[in-house]
Amino acid sequence: MHGPSSDDSFMAEVIATTPGAETLITCLQCGTCGGSCPSGPDMDHTPRQLFAMISAGLREEVLQSNTPWYCVACYFCMARCPKDIPITDLMYSLKRMAVREKLYDDRDAPDWSKSFIGMVDSYGRSFEFGLATRYHLTHHPLRKVGVGPMALDMFSKDRMSLKPDRIKGMGQLRAILDRAKSQEAM
Amino acid sequence: MRYAYYPGCSLTHSAEPYDLSTKAIAAPLGLSLEEIDDWNCCGATEYISIDKNAAYALVGRNLALAARQGVSSDVVAPCSACFLNLRKVDHYMAKYPAVREKTNAALAAGNLHYEPGSMHVRHLLDVVVEDVGYETLQTRVVRPLDGLRVAPYYGCLIVRPQWNGGSVDPRGVDPEYPMHLDRLLRTLGAEVVDFPLKTHCCGGHMTQISADTAYELIRRLLHNASEYEADIIVTACPMCQLNLDAYQSQVNRHFGTNFHLPVLYFTQMIGLAMGMAPADLGIGREVVSAAAALGKIGTRTPAAPSAAPRRKRDDKALPMPRQREET
Numbered sequence: 001m002h003g004p005s006s007d008d009s010f011m012a013e014v015i016a017t018t019p020g021a022e023t024l025i026t027c028l029q030c031g032t033c034g035g036s037c038p039s040g041p042d043m044d045h046t047p048r049q050l051f052a053m054i055s056a057g058l059r060e061e062v063l064q065s066n067t068p069w070y071c072v073a074c075y076f077c078m079a080r081c082p083k084d085i086p087i088t089d090l091m092y093s094l095k096r097m098a099v100r101e102k103l104y105d106d107r108d109a110p111d112w113s114k115s116f117i118g119m120v121d122s123y124g125r126s127f128e129f130g131l132a133t134r135y136h137l138t139h140h141p142l143r144k145v146g147v148g149p150m151a152l153d154m155f156s157k158d159r160m161s162l163k164p165d166r167i168k169g170m171g172q173l174r175a176i177l178d179r180a181k182s183q184e185a186m
Numbered sequence: 187m188r189y190a191y192y193p194g195c196s197l198t199h200s201a202e203p204y205d206l207s208t209k210a211i212a213a214p215l216g217l218s219l220e221e222i223d224d225w226n227c228c229g230a231t232e233y234i235s236i237d238k239n240a241a242y243a244l245v246g247r248n249l250a251l252a253a254r255q256g257v258s259s260d261v262v263a264p265c266s267a268c269f270l271n272l273r274k275v276d277h278y279m280a281k282y283p284a285v286r287e288k289t290n291a292a293l294a295a296g297n298l299h300y301e302p303g304s305m306h307v308r309h310l311l312d313v314v315v316e317d318v319g320y321e322t323l324q325t326r327v328v329r330p331l332d333g334l335r336v337a338p339y340y341g342c343l344i345v346r347p348q349w350n351g352g353s354v355d356p357r358g359v360d361p362e363y364p365m366h367l368d369r370l371l372r373t374l375g376a377e378v379v380d381f382p383l384k385t386h387c388c389g390g391h392m393t394q395i396s397a398d399t400a401y402e403l404i405r406r407l408l409h410n411a412s413e414y415e416a417d418i419i420v421t422a423c424p425m426c427q428l429n430l431d432a433y434q435s436q437v438n439r440h441f442g443t444n445f446h447l448p449v450l451y452f453t454q455m456i457g458l459a460m461g462m463a464p465a466d467l468g469i470g471r472e473v474v475s476a477a478a479a480l481g482k483i484g485t486r487t488p489a490a491p492s493a494a495p496r497r498k499r500d501d502k503a504l505p506m507p508r509q510r511e512e513t
Binding site for chain 1: 198285361435471
């Protein structure tokens with residue numbers, strides 16, 4: 001028997017930040033997750049591979065992988081996993097760790113999440129027009145020209161507002177979120 | 187029956203027709219929906235990608251407000267993503283003491299507290315199926331949707347993961363191949379086609395992050411519904427509606443396809459079958475017009491076209507899931 005090594009510490013950290021993820025150590029490497037994943041072909045690693053890499057303590061490689069950012073949160077893997085591993089929640093944990101340690105190179109997906117959160121922190125509600133404007137003007141604006149007609153369609157059908165909706169209790173919500181953000185990770 | 191109503195951000199704008207049609211059918215079906223006062227965003231899939239404690243607290247505020255308002259112990263969400271987030275936080279707070287303590291410590295900063303289990307989070311589709319029921323619904327149908335071939339699209343989050351209503355649900359909803367939306371639409375008189383991809387993903391937020399990934403998932407769904415000669419896709423999720431409807435022309439351009447498949451909400455179909463005016467149900471605000479498809483209502487086709495070519499005996503392909511008899 002060998003004692004705890006640095007290899008185990010990454011696995012322990014991932015588990016500690018994910019409710020119910022103790023089952024991760026029982027991963028069978030069966031591949032049901034990757035086989036069930038709709039965006040698997042675009043991922044650097046299947047979830048199964050990623051879990052083997054976590055087990056091997058490959059911290060940087062895991063946090064640099066695009067896999068969590070291509071998770072569409074459809075929960076097919078989680079519903080089918082024979083070991084009840086909360087795979088979707090683990091993908092969220094890996095995203096948070098990658099953002100915190102600035103290890104993921106592609107800024108698009110993290111910035112989309114941050115832009116979304118910015119709207120919620122400002123208004124208490126999502127604000128699609130503000131979100132799309134802020135995000136698309138700073139991320140490949142030329143590549144996004146193609147979505148112009150879609151936005152026009154949404155305006156013409158009265159399905160997109162130019163003004164945000166702001167909740168009354170923003171002070172209360174901010175106090176709650178500030179305290180939550182100051183808490184150490186669960 | 188009274189319910190605390192959590193519309194969620196989508197239903198205030200991009201999915202406003204879902205909100206309109208929900209409110210239009212609620213009273214005639216005996217459902218009293220009282221909006222949670224000053225509810226906030228559920229965080230979608232974004233908040234938890236950056237900050238978990240805050241993501242849980244964000245949802246916790248909604249649950250705490252709903253419990254304090256005291257309308258009902260049932261909170262109903264028409265949006266599948268909201269439904270998932272509300273249900274998940276309630277479930278995780280009940281199951282994991284650390285989640286419960288931290289979330290309530292954050293809520294205390296806003297003088298709120300939530301006791302997990304005190305609110306029962308339900309999806310609108312479940313409320314219609316379980317509390318109204320097929321039999322009552324049938325008695326309200328004055329204009330059956332005869333002649334309309336409908337693909338029932340459940341999407342992901344009303345059937346997965348299991349604690350969210352799937353296999354542990356007393357209804358015995360199959361997370362792989364549910365039938366309750368099928369049965370609801372058949373109750374309205376529609377011809378429900380088999381739709382093997384009925385619980386597959388619409389691409390979610392990938393339209394914004396990696397459009398090619400999303401377009402392929404949308405294409406598969408449109409292709410599958412077309413293969414089964416559906417006139418229309420019916421959904422219970424604002425994200426599914428948005429992706430299949432508003433991005434359909436982009437998908438056609440991207441793949442050189444020519445899909446024209448309108449996507450409506452199940453609440454709009456219920457309203458139509460109850461004889462309500464399409465405009466009162468927000469019909470006409472879909473990007474891919476449903477007018478031509480809805481024109482088929484009442485024009486029952488003499489012999490329904492066969493949905494798919496018969497499989498040859500020597501076909502080695504894996505069988506697709508088949509439509510099951512519901513009990």
